[in-house]
Amino acid sequence: MNFASYHPALNLLFFVAVIAFTACWTRPGLVAVSLLCAIAYAARLRGPRAVVFGGVLIVAALAFAALFALNVHFGVTNLARTPIGNSITVESLTCGVIVGLKVAAILVWLWCALCIFTADKVVFLLGRVCPKAALLLAVMLRAVPMVRDRAEKIAVAQSGIGKGPGQGSILRRIVNALRRGSILVSWSIERFVEMSDSMRSRGGILRGRTAYSLYRFDNRDRLLAVMLVALVTVCAAATVLGQTRMLFSPVIVLPRVSSVGVAVYVAFFVLCLLPLALQTVGEASYARRAATVPKKGHLFVSPRENQGPLKREIQEKGRTA
Structure with a gap:
């Protein structure tokens, strides 16, 4: 039931949507949600080294923000001045942080996609x-x-x-x-x-040749497709309505809090956590099924051995009576 076991088209839809939204949006909360969820999913897929990779990217993003603020000058809220007299503003520093974190989140999502998309997909x-x-x-x-x-x-x-x-x-x-x-x-x-x-x-260049695959779109994939389309629709509608942007020049301007803004936060958070939740539920289900398998020294388990202890006791008492 993990996310990699679903239809490849759904895997592609998810990663394209998440990466596209992360690249287009500038609202700090949404960028932070994307980055944190990406690191959490990468840690589930690749282990602790994903956390280290995410930490390195965050440090690199902050370094980029400092370099961006030193070289790009816009905004009216001055923080300091460089030795050559240029102003370091809050607006340019904030813009550098957002851009750096966006790039970091996209890189982590691409790292997860490399783990999900095998050659056959x-x-x-x-x-x-x-x-x-x-x-x-x-x-x-x-x-x-x-x-x-x-x-x-x-x-x-x-x-x-x-x-x-x-x-x-x-x-x-x-x-x-x-x-x-x-x-x-x-x-x-x-x-x-x-x-x-x-x-x-073998006819590889003949006209009308089709591609063979083992993937089929079942009911489980249809349910996930409906969820993905609904979440992506909410996020796209919020983007059109301007609830995912933040202006940096000449001053920082955030859109007013509205029901659409709250909806896009909830929808994007659910969208980003969806593969992690499926991965966790799938691994827990597999572990529960593995624990219920009778641990015998041979593969075949007779019907009598597979019965519960209470039922075997009742049968033994019936025979003695």
């Missing part, structure tokens, strides 16, 4: 639009690990005859590196020609 989404491009992408994704493994084998083989990496003088190392590169390029060209012939013999 990318090929599936692209195959619906252009099957030939999906076939080319699948060949390229398959070729990358093959070329890497072949490069390692070539290096090991050349090391056996004294021409591997780190062997010989500097000039000899350069010559050996060029030799290994030539071997790798020759093998790669030959391999790609074989793959091209194989795809052509």
